[in-house]
Amino acid sequence: MMILSGDPPRSRILSLLLILIVAALALAPFLFPGAKAMNVATKICIFAALVASYDLLLGYTGTVSFAHTMFYGIGSYAIAIALYAMGPTWSAVATGIVVGLPLAALLALCIGLFSLRVQAIFFAMITLAVASAFLVLASQLSWLTGGDDGRSFQLPDLLRPGTVLISKTLFGFEINGRTLTYYIVFIASAAMILTLLRVVNSPFGRVLQAVRENRFRAEALGYRTVFHLTWANCIAALVAAAAGMLNALWLRYAGPETSLSFTIMVDILLMVVIGGMGTMYGAVVGATMFILAENYLQSLMGMASKATASAGIPLLPNLLHPDRWLLWLGLLFIASVYFFPTGVVGKLRGKKG
Amino acid sequence: MSVQTDTASEPLPQTKRDVIPLLLPVVLALVTIPLIGSASTWVTLTVASLAMGMMIFIMASGLTLVFGLMDVLNFGHGAFIAVGAYVATLVLGPMIGYVQADSLWLNLAALAPAALLAMAVSGALGLVFERVLILPVYGNHLKQILITMGGLIVTEQTLYALWGPARMPLPLPTSLRGSFIFGDIAIAKYRVLAMLVGLVVFGLVLLVLNRTKIGLLIRAGVENREMVEALGYKIKRLFLGVFMVGSALAGLGGIMWALYREEVHASIGGELTVLIFIVIIIGGLGSIGGCFIGAILVAMVANYGGFLVPKLALISNILLMVAILMWRPRGLYPVTNR
Numbered sequence: 105m106m107i108l109s110g111d112p113p114r115s116r117i118l119s120l121l122l123i124l125i126v127a128a129l130a131l132a133p134f135l136f137p138g139a140k141a142m143n144v145a146t147k148i149c150i151f152a153a154l155v156a157s158y159d160l161l162l163g164y165t166g167t168v169s170f171a172h173t174m175f176y177g178i179g180s181y182a183i184a185i186a187l188y189a190m191g192p193t194w195s196a197v198a199t200g201i202v203v204g205l206p207l208a209a210l211l212a213l214c215i216g217l218f219s220l221r222v223q224a225i226f227f228a229m230i231t232l233a234v235a236s237a238f239l240v241l242a243s244q245l246s247w248l249t250g251g252d253d254g255r256s257f258q259l260p261d262l263l264r265p266g267t268v269l270i271s272k273t274l275f276g277f278e279i280n281g282r283t284l285t286y287y288i289v290f291i292a293s294a295a296m297i298l299t300l301l302r303v304v305n306s307p308f309g310r311v312l313q314a315v316r317e318n319r320f321r322a323e324a325l326g327y328r329t330v331f332h333l334t335w336a337n338c339i340a341a342l343v344a345a346a347a348g349m350l351n352a353l354w355l356r357y358a359g360p361e362t363s364l365s366f367t368i369m370v371d372i373l374l375m376v377v378i379g380g381m382g383t384m385y386g387a388v389v390g391a392t393m394f395i396l397a398e399n400y401l402q403s404l405m406g407m408a409s410k411a412t413a414s415a416g417i418p419l420l421p422n423l424l425h426p427d428r429w430l431l432w433l434g435l436l437f438i439a440s441v442y443f444f445p446t447g448v449v450g451k452l453r454g455k456k457g
Numbered sequence: 458m459s460v461q462t463d464t465a466s467e468p469l470p471q472t473k474r475d476v477i478p479l480l481l482p483v484v485l486a487l488v489t490i491p492l493i494g495s496a497s498t499w500v501t502l503t504v505a506s507l508a509m510g511m512m513i514f515i516m517a518s519g520l521t522l523v524f525g526l527m528d529v530l531n532f533g534h535g536a537f538i539a540v541g542a543y544v545a546t547l548v549l550g551p552m553i554g555y556v557q558a559d560s561l562w563l564n565l566a567a568l569a570p571a572a573l574l575a576m577a578v579s580g581a582l583g584l585v586f587e588r589v590l591i592l593p594v595y596g597n598h599l600k601q602i603l604i605t606m607g608g609l610i611v612t613e614q615t616l617y618a619l620w621g622p623a624r625m626p627l628p629l630p631t632s633l634r635g636s637f638i639f640g641d642i643a644i645a646k647y648r649v650l651a652m653l654v655g656l657v658v659f660g661l662v663l664l665v666l667n668r669t670k671i672g673l674l675i676r677a678g679v680e681n682r683e684m685v686e687a688l689g690y691k692i693k694r695l696f697l698g699v700f701m702v703g704s705a706l707a708g709l710g711g712i713m714w715a716l717y718r719e720e721v722h723a724s725i726g727g728e729l730t731v732l733i734f735i736v737i738i739i740g741g742l743g744s745i746g747g748c749f750i751g752a753i754l755v756a757m758v759a760n761y762g763g764f765l766v767p768k769l770a771l772i773s774n775i776l777l778m779v780a781i782l783m784w785r786p787r788g789l790y791p792v793t794n795r
Contacts, residue, residue, distance in 0.1 A: 162599075225598055228532075229734040230738070230778075232730075232731055232734060233731055233734060233738075233774070233775055233778065236731045237775045240772070244771055366727065370606070370610060373606060419618075419619075422618040423615075428617065428618050430610060430614050431614035431617075433610075434607050434610035434611040435607075437607045437610070438604060438611065441594075441600055441603050441607065442593060442604075
């Protein structure tokens, strides 16, 4: 239990589910070698880490931030710009990391310190405003970011799909640069989630939960809540930026749509709430469910839409159109906030919300 | 709470009028005259900012009152704006003959029912929103933010399902196109109408708030909700009314904004939400006057800034907000002690 920081899933079904998800992701290159399946698996890994870092804010400190994609975007762009400008070398990757992570942390610190001057409720609105300004900046400063087109770049040799590390004749599977990239993403995401689990189960994490429950009392007990909240904000920003870097490495691209847009922020919110706020495991479950739905529910809805259209039912085909999947997830989201605020994980753990 | 010991003959203490925020837009407008250089450009920009400011004010006023009265932060306010704009196309589409007629009265005869229907529908949606979504989560900011975001997503997606994801053109009525020309000064006709409507709405809101019993109760509720409840008034019903009126105003703002842009798209709700939040933060949450000045300031900074330093205009709103909050951390007119 050391690796789980003494916070096991505490539910048999949840444990099974998590083992299944982790095993499927760990063996994804061998179980689902197709390009689409691999993209889905990678996205699950990256978003599990991203959503877990958001859970640190939303679930453990009870603050709503809309600037989380901004940090995700900073990470993506840091890697993309470094590799674009310096060419496909490992030193460029290192530069991206060395510049991107402190930048994200610094910005998080600034937002944290600034929002202390004003009321707590302002935080959500101010982060929304800052994030939208950042999105505009990223799409306008085209000399740096490539504007709306974003930046495509080449990866170092070792990570390219053409680099065959172990040929197919040996085990019947080919291990190439793409597989290696996938495992970098997988291991880095797993490490980040386990670190976050460690953080929330530390004395620091307990203070965060105390702040969530009652900030005034936490302050009265002698904790400098402002300090704790700002730290949590910085940690979450760091993890989000790192997740953004993994995303850029996998896509070999960074652009406003894939790393900064408000849609991603909404996706993160949906994932964390449906999965379960304040549980960390919820991030993994939520991200998996959401991304599987995003990629495979749509074809199901397409079929349902066609079926209802041919049956001549009005309106329903439009509501079941594959592009409207967010409508149904939005309804599920509202239902989760009301009826099971601790999400799927909380439901499985059998606690009252 | 100070203890009152003096006799009744003494006059009630007057709250000092705080005029510095009022002067801000005036000073800003005067300062930019030498920077812009040309008088006709300055007039055009000023009228543009006033018109834009009025439209933003119409959309934002409901939100700030709702927050002030019930401490409810509605992230789904943009949904009403989008709904208002779409409903307008329902009316203006069939009445295209009236819209294209070259007569101001026929044009207004098409616009008036469109605006009224837009307000009615978004007001009704506000009723549903308040009863279904917000009522169960009073007093819980976190859930309010989440649930109203969910409401925004669902409304936006429903609009897409009903009208399709494409942008819909919404042409301006014929007699509102073009500009009034005075010498070398051009003033767009639609902006004048927008300004007039904005002033009327502002006047009505002030009148209701300051001269009627309901307004008195609303202002009292903003100051101290429990006390109004203790006096026997059903503040939740009052709040429902304010919420519906606020939603209806957002719908009115939506149709005005759509005509201004001459197109309708469900994403305008989300886009304008950011702007509206900045306005109500600048104005001080809950303050109608602050909201009015904030809207004009934001529009002025956007218009003057866009002319003088186009690159900076993109983040000018944020800079304005930071500057104002540095000066007055709770907005221009801080209302409640929340």
